[in-house]
Amino acid sequence: MTVSVALFTSDLRVHDNPVLRAAVRDADAVVPLFVRDTGIHRAGFDAPNRLAFLADCLADLDAGLRRRGGRLVVRDADVVAAARAVAAETGARSLHIAGGVSGYAMRREARLHTALAAVGCTLHVHDAVVTALAPGRIVPAGRDHFAVFTPYLRRWEAAGVRGTLTAPRAVRLPDGVESGPLPERAEVAGVSPGLAGGGESAGRRLLSSWLHGPLADYESGHDDLAGDATSRLSPYLHFGCLSAAEVINRARQRGGPGADAFVRQLAWRDFHHQVLAARPDAAWEDYRTRHDRWRSDEDEVEAWRAGRTGYPLVDASMRQLAHEGWMHNRGRMLVACFLTKTLYADWRVGARHFLDLLVDGDLANNQLNWQWMAGTGTDTRPNRVLNPVIQGKRFDPRGAYVRRWVPELADLADGEIHEPWKLTGPRRAAIDYPEPLVDLAEARARFERARGLG
Incomplete structure (x- = not known):
């Protein structure tokens, strides 16, 4: 029996997920793996609100996989060490992951490639999973990224977004794969009292409600603070509970000025990802310095x-x-x-x-x-x-x-x-x-x- 691994990162969904679909297609059995990465903890990015939302997302992802005959395997470790261990335990010959744009994600991919090769497992990195258009797919002449949004938007619209993939009907897990417990929201301290619930199911319900109602008035109402006329989909896009490509495709099916204005916001999201992919140091260094001598009060x-x-x-x-x-x-x-x-x-x-x-x-x-x-x-x-x-x-x-x-x-x-x-x-x-x-x-x-x- 052949085995592959689908390593979930910022793509916590079963619908329109090229990583999961490729892993299912690639082998007889699949290990759907999520690693609570100790590297993220050391970097200080595991803020309480995101940890609580993540717990919801993982519980919902596990439920979606179980409906298809599988389950989510959770490990607490360095992500590369955990992925290597799972590949070695199961004899997996391929591991699939969504491409990232941060310096950390790029280093993770390089480490995974080396570590997995040592146990006979091939790394497959999939683009256009986190974003609608892969960073670097479109570039201006003589440069590695667009620095101005308007010309980027023209090329982005002309390039087109990939089609939406259906969720796999079945996910077969190999026998004997051990998993740690799923995290629970109640375990997280310091959570904002009004934090929304996470997960693909919640995100898809919110998306359907948005598309069939408020989207039509988005162009005229998106700046109305009291009206709260934005989609509130950003957390679900950030965690990958929703696919940016699917959201764009469905919005365009609705059509109208509201849909056009909303899709432009998703183009901004892709724009920033392609900037950071080309300039990872812009996460903490000035992209264009103004030689500011900032006040410290x-x-x-x-x-x-x-x-x-x-x-x-x-x-x-x-x-x-x-x-x-x-x-x-x-x-x-x-x-x-x-x-x-x-x-x-x-x-x-x-x-x-x-x-x-x-x-x-x-x-x-x-x-x-x-x-x-x-x-x-x-x-x-x-x-x-x-x-x-x-x-x-x-x-x-x-x-x-x-x-x-x-x-x-x-x-x-x-x-x-x-x-x-x-x-x-x-x-x-x-x-x-x-x-x-x-x-x-x-x-x-x-x-x-x-x-x-x-």
Whole structure:
């Protein structure tokens, strides 16, 4: 009997999974393997919200495999050592894995190739599993990646997305393969109280609901903070509970301006992955340095983390992050701009805080979006500054989003809620809400001087 291994990483699903399909096709029996990688722990990427969501994902993946006659094999170890051990135990002649873009993923693939070869097992790396289009599939003339989104989008749309694969009907596990216990959400401490449930089943239900309803209004409503009109699919894409290719194919089947706008957001996701694949050091180093000499004021940074800056929309967004482990995209842009340009603090400080809390904390999208807002990334307007008062009046005009997350301002009128510092006398004294951390005009002037703009 021939044996293959499907090593799950960021593809925790049975539907439209080229890794699982190839492993099933490749041999008589398959070991569906997930390794709780000690290397991830050492790197500090196993944040509580993602660990809790991961536990849901693994339980659901195991259930999906069991419905097909198999089960998930879980090991706690270094991922390369565990994969080598499973291959040796079962006599597997092939191991299949989704291609990654981080420096860690690239090193993992190189180590796997060497370790597996020593036990007669061949490594097969599959592209377009985590992303819709494989990083490096399209490149500009004379370069290894696109540095500007618009030309990338044109080529991305012309290249086309692969078709959607069905889930395998049967997954046969070889006898005698031992597994550790599945992790449980209840075992994880420090989880945000409003964290969503994970897993492929939950993701597919959410996707169907999104496609048959809110998607149609996405183009006009995606920046409406109170309306919460985004898909909320990002955690399921990050963990691979949903395939980006399938999501795009199904959205395009629905059609319309909303679908087009939504698919562009998924193209942004691919764009950032191809940047990081070509420039792995951009995870922590400036993609385009502005020679910033960042300020280091821990009191200001802590006020930003706690949602106590005195700017209601910034604070509402940060409090949503703490409660849900998720934040509206418009809020992410605003709080990143506020930290890096208004407080002039290092983008890495903000990116680390996001990775500590975000359930969809993806290295490529998180780090490169932070760099985009800081002006050290791929933004063609690196010195743009978002005014939190103007942003509030534009994207939360009735103040409903602020009232939801900053309840101490709930009784203010619509015209007051984004500028509570203008209140005077007993009304101001009655509100337990801080004065603005900085003056916006002074902070902007400071930033422009630092960047040599004035």
